[in-house]
Amino acid sequence: MNFSEVFREYEDELKEVEKELYNIFQSEAALIPTIGSYIINSGGKRLRPLFLLLSSDLAGYRGYKRVILAAVVEALHTASLLHDDVVDEAELRRGKKAANKIWGNNIVVLLGDYLYAKALHISVAQESLPIMEALSKATSQMAEGEILQLMKAGDPTITFEDYIKIITGKTAGLITAACRIAGLLAELSYDRLQALTDFGHNIGIAFQMIDDILDYVAEESELGKKLGKDLMEGKITLPLIELLKKAKEREEIIELIKQEFFTEESLSKILNYLQKYNCIESSMKIAREYIETAKGSLSLFPPSPYKDTMFRIVDYILERNR
Template sequence: MGLDRAATKPHEQLAQHLANDLESVNALIRQRMASRHAPRIPEVTAHLVEAGGKRLRPMLTLASADLCGYGGAFHVHLAATVEFIHTATLLHDDVVDESQQRRGRPTANLLWDNKSSVLVGDYLFARAFQLMVEPGNLRVLDILSNAAAVIAEGEVLQLSAARDLKTDENVYLQVVRGKTAALFSAATEVGGVIAQAPEEQVKALFDYGDALGIAFQIVDDLLDYQGDSSATGKNVGDDFRERKLTLPVIKAIAAADEDERAFWKRTIEKGDQRDSDLEHALDLLNRHGALEATRQDALGWSAKAKAAMQALPEHPVRQMLIELADYVVARVS
């Protein structure tokens, strides 16, 4: 999901504030993605890691540690861990989804092959586990290793739920918590843990990351049906064409009559799509207020993220994180 078109850019403010730490994270990533024996590993990794991503997830770890007054060096290791986990999941996701583009560039599986993408992703997961062990903090290890398991679980759940009309909002939320929010909440939580922040603050950081990640994904799903393709990097209706049951469609199906349900069954479950089907799908989403209801859900999760920040101390980073929660939903506000 891009974050480029809103008026202000709090992730850029965060990047400036954390510039020295981010440079240390980037240096550690370059060092640990090296391989003496398999040069394809740094080739594939560099293609994705250096593709212009905003490093949002590792920034959340650095920001949380800074917010809680951490003065050590291991927040850099944890931020690099988070980025390696994220990159590994992207490599695997592009194989599963048979994707050909990411961030406007050809995917690694297209430039190399599926085997290389899967195996390099596995390598990055292994590197992530090496990094997360180095601070010598069992709780940090528990949080990040659990997040890796939840991410994989969410992806597998999505395989069975994505084209099943019985998928409801609770299952959708479970998928989103797995595929997106789990790494956001782990990234923020470990920043507080490594700083030995009070439990109330660690819980607030987890809640912030969880709500931010959910809002982030809901906005992404909403913009698939009403976004500007030049801004999102996706064509309107890509999720529909790929038969993905995202929140707007789930809401429309819940309100559907018999004929409408038959339409969704034909297009999503069976994959029998015709030229005018996307237009009809958009009509149904608007008819039942599904897009507006989805927008309200995104704004609600953003509000929960901002509310969680009230438990954290006064700090410039706290305000940046509050503004980031607004920014994630700015394009649908």
């Protein structure tokens, strides 16, 4: 079963998740569902909901609450993207014009706030304090990750540990919550619940690492954003951290990073240095280590088609757009 087949297998349930997502966007303020429709119809891989559904199957929970909470997780993810695009002054999101470029920053920030509040309101209705704790933790981590990233923007002294803290907040926290919620719904034992939580954490870190690597190697048509966009925004991610660690030309690279106006010529020089020092390959090696750790977390679960499917999704994350 390949990645497309996995999505086809869960297609009906993911459509139910999208219906619940539309419900989250419902409001007497007509602009909210209008923008909601635009965002939902812009696509997206729905990986976070899929991880929650897959983890629920692995854990043995089939109830409808998993659909509702998968929609909540996607709503929280969408809210974070809306805020990110405002902060980053993004032009594109998933290959389409970013919502803030159509409706303006003020509206989009308020819509993100609305989604956070509405998603958490719906999660309260599920009457589970542990689930609320998982979601509220992920929500605060997302904001913290973005603030840490802004604090470290253009800072060549950023460490690998700093980077892990940033991507744990930005990405891994919500994927961790998605997997943990599935275990909570299934009322797993402590050991298995922790194993599923650890899986989400490590796969979330690997997912963001690979996304950051793709920023230096993927075509715009594949990734939906310009090559080197992260660096042009001052984001120093894993490949550049690897480069600063290895390069003899470190001082020159630091000067390039610190330029007030980062140019295409500067980007070209950075890309050449990344190639010279094999930083893409070494970054991929680190991401693979997190993926292997994630797979190892599931050793507490017996062999099953669901476990096999989760491994296939993990392999897709490693291979996407490459």
